[in-house]
Amino acid sequence: MNGFSEYSFNKQILSAIEELGYTEVTPIQKKCIPVISGGNDLLGIAPTGTGKTAAYLLPLLKKLGYAQGSEPRVLILVPTRELAAQVEDQFNQLAKNLDLRMVALYGGVGMKPQIEAIQKGADMVVATPGRFMDIYLKGDLVVKQIKTMVIDEADKMLDMGFRPQINRILEVIPVKKQKLLFSATFHPKVEQMAGDFLEFPVRVEVEQEATPIGLVEQRLFEVRNFKTKLNLLLFLLKNETDISRVIVFVKTRTNAENVYRFLERRDVGEIRVLHANKGQNTRLNSIADFKEGNIRILVSTDITARGIDVAMVTHVVNFDAPIIYDDYVHRIGRTGRAMNKGVAISFANQLDLYHYKKIEKRIRMDIPRHPMPEGVLPGDDIEFEMKDIARELDDLRKKDDPTFQGAFHEKKGQEYIKKFNRSFTWKNKKKDKDKDKNKKKKR
Numbered sequence: 206m207n208g209f210s211e212y213s214f215n216k217q218i219l220s221a222i223e224e225l226g227y228t229e230v231t232p233i234q235k236k237c238i239p240v241i242s243g244g245n246d247l248l249g250i251a252p253t254g255t256g257k258t259a260a261y262l263l264p265l266l267k268k269l270g271y272a273q274g275s276e277p278r279v280l281i282l283v284p285t286r287e288l289a290a291q292v293e294d295q296f297n298q299l300a301k302n303l304d305l306r307m308v309a310l311y312g313g314v315g316m317k318p319q320i321e322a323i324q325k326g327a328d329m330v331v332a333t334p335g336r337f338m339d340i341y342l343k344g345d346l347v348v349k350q351i352k353t354m355v356i357d358e359a360d361k362m363l364d365m366g367f368r369p370q371i372n373r374i375l376e377v378i379p380v381k382k383q384k385l386l387f388s389a390t391f392h393p394k395v396e397q398m399a400g401d402f403l404e405f406p407v408r409v410e411v412e413q414e415a416t417p418i419g420l421v422e423q424r425l426f427e428v429r430n431f432k433t434k435l436n437l438l439l440f441l442l443k444n445e446t447d448i449s450r451v452i453v454f455v456k457t458r459t460n461a462e463n464v465y466r467f468l469e470r471r472d473v474g475e476i477r478v479l480h481a482n483k484g485q486n487t488r489l490n491s492i493a494d495f496k497e498g499n500i501r502i503l504v505s506t507d508i509t510a511r512g513i514d515v516a517m518v519t520h521v522v523n524f525d526a527p528i529i530y531d532d533y534v535h536r537i538g539r540t541g542r543a544m545n546k547g548v549a550i551s552f553a554n555q556l557d558l559y560h561y562k563k564i565e566k567r568i569r570m571d572i573p574r575h576p577m578p579e580g581v582l583p584g585d586d587i588e589f590e591m592k593d594i595a596r597e598l599d600d601l602r603k604k605d606d607p608t609f610q611g612a613f614h615e616k617k618g619q620e621y622i623k624k625f626n627r628s629f630t631w632k633n634k635k636k637d638k639d640k641d642k643n644k645k646k647k648r
Contacts, residue, residue: 212238214267217302222263225298231256236409238264241385246406248399249387253538255411258295261355261385265329268353271304275326276350280378282334282371284361286311287508290489292331292357305329310336313485320345334362334370341377348378356402359388360395364529368398375402389538390531421521421541425551425561425572430591432584434524434552435467440581441522441550442473442502448520450495453504454536456525458482464524465504474501481508507532523551526560533564556594559601 208230209222230238233251240247241264251257265279283289293309300307308322310332316339323330323346330337330346340346356362362371384403388395391410399406428434442448455461458480465478477491477500488508494500498517507527518540527533540547551572553561565571602609 209263212242212263212267214263218263218266218299221299221301224301227259231260232411233257233409234260234263236411237261240407240409241265241383242267244383246383246403247385248403248406248408249385250389250391250408250410251387252389252411253535257387258292258357259299261357261387262292262296262299265353265355266300266303266305269305269328272306272326272328274350275324276347277308277323277327277330278350279329279353279355280337280348280351280374281329281331281355281357282337282362282374283331283357284333284365284367285508286313286333286485287488287492288358289331289333290492296329296331307331310340311485312336313488316340316343334367334374338370338373341374351378351382353383353385354378355385355387357387359386359398360390360392360531361535363394363398364531371398389534392531420546421537422546422548423537423551423572424548424575425553426575426577427558428552428554428577430554430584430586431463432587433581434554434584435464436582436584437552437577438464438522438524439468439471439473440578442468443471444578444580445520449501450498450518451502451520451522452518452536452539453502453522453524454527455504455506456528458506460525461504461506468502468504475499476502476504479503479505479508481506507536517545519547521547521549523549526551526553526557526564528560530560530564530567534568554594556598559598 208228209219214222233249233255237247237249237257237260241261249257249260251260261281269278281292283292289309289311293307296307305328306326307329308319308327308331310319310323310330312333312335316336319336320340320343323340337346341348356371362368384406386399386402386406426437428437438453442451453464455464461478461480465476468476475494477495479488479491483491491500491503495503507529521537521540523533523536527536537547537549540549551557551561561572599609
């Protein structure tokens with residue numbers, strides 16, 4: 206008997222669940238479905254990959270029942286367009302046998318098709334905050350029938366600075382509504398938001414906050430420079446035969462393009478690159494091809510750390526350490542999904558190690574160190590790269606300890622300037638003396 210049958214879902218929902226191959230109810234689903242079905246506000250703390258999206262979609266589908274009118278009754282706010290597309294995709298799978306409609310609203314594409322879809326009628330809207338307000342302020346979105354509001358990935362919302370937009374949205378939608386807030390972590394900002402947003406919520410928590418999923422094996426390799434990272438990545442891709450589908454996370458668009466171009470010239474399989482400069486259709490098509498198994502390697506900035514749900518990602522590689530430490534959990538949460546084992550491999554130069562020490566405190570565990578594999582060629586040190594690392598480390602340590610004085614501290618800088626000025630003055634004096642001597646000789 207399917208574990209979902211105990212929740213009184215109708216045959217259409219149970220049939221869709223069965224077609225998707227879901228047989229076991231995850232811990233977050235067991236705790237959330239009764240609470241949401243009962244109409245209570247809910248605060249859900251759960252890592253990525255635990256079935257959180259289905260945990261709120263399933264009871265909301267049951268409550269909506271069938272299409273009514275043209276105005277949305279459920280609003281789901283998400284931080285990124287990738288996550289909006291993912292929620293829409295899961296809705297289409299779970300509601301395939303139902304007479305219900307969802308419209309996804311997000312930036313990066315034209316507004317006109319989204320407005321036309323809204324005007325045709327919607328029961329659910331999933332939206333990023335900015336695009337929601339853009340369409341609302343144009344007068345093309347009626348919100349008076351919204352009975353349930355979901356804020357998904359609240360911690361990421363706050364990290365991206367969406368709190369003002371969320372406050373504006375709360376001002377324009379009905380006051381009397383069921384409110385659901387989900388977050389992977391429960392830091393003080395999320396706690397404050399939950400206090401402002403929810404009324405007597407039922408708190409649901411699975412696993413400790415910011416704790417990586419147990420099915421993910423973590424490894425860390427200490428490397429000296431960017432070139433060594435490239436050589437190690439190439440070595441692993443060519444020698445680890447079980448790396449069949451991998452996401453390589455980098456911290457900047459420049460690094461993403463450099464890693465992509467390096468691997469593209471090697472025989473390591475199909476590869477795509479994702480970052481904010483890529484068009485929305487390009488990004489969605491790349492993710493779709495990756496899900497279908499047509500692409501082996503996806504090089505990405507953190508835009509996909511929470512916006513891609515692929516069950517068979519075998520490996521995640523943290524080419525660079527994440528600057529927002531909670532994103533480490535979300536990155537490695539791309540693997541080890543749907544009860545499959547996964548591997549998360551991190552490369553760490555001196556600057557990355559500073560961040561990983563902080564991450565280890567955050568996740569309350571040490572990431573196992575592994576020796577560099579034999580056969581990996583070390584890259585040559587490049588002066589400007591090493592100086593940039595040292596300078597950034599100094600800045601970070603100064604934030605931790607204002608009295609810290611490193612290689613680039615102000616006093617040393619002033620001494621260097623004085624030394625340079627003395628040298629410059631001495632050289633000029635010497636030149637003047639030599640000129641005088643030459644003049645005397647000519648006379």
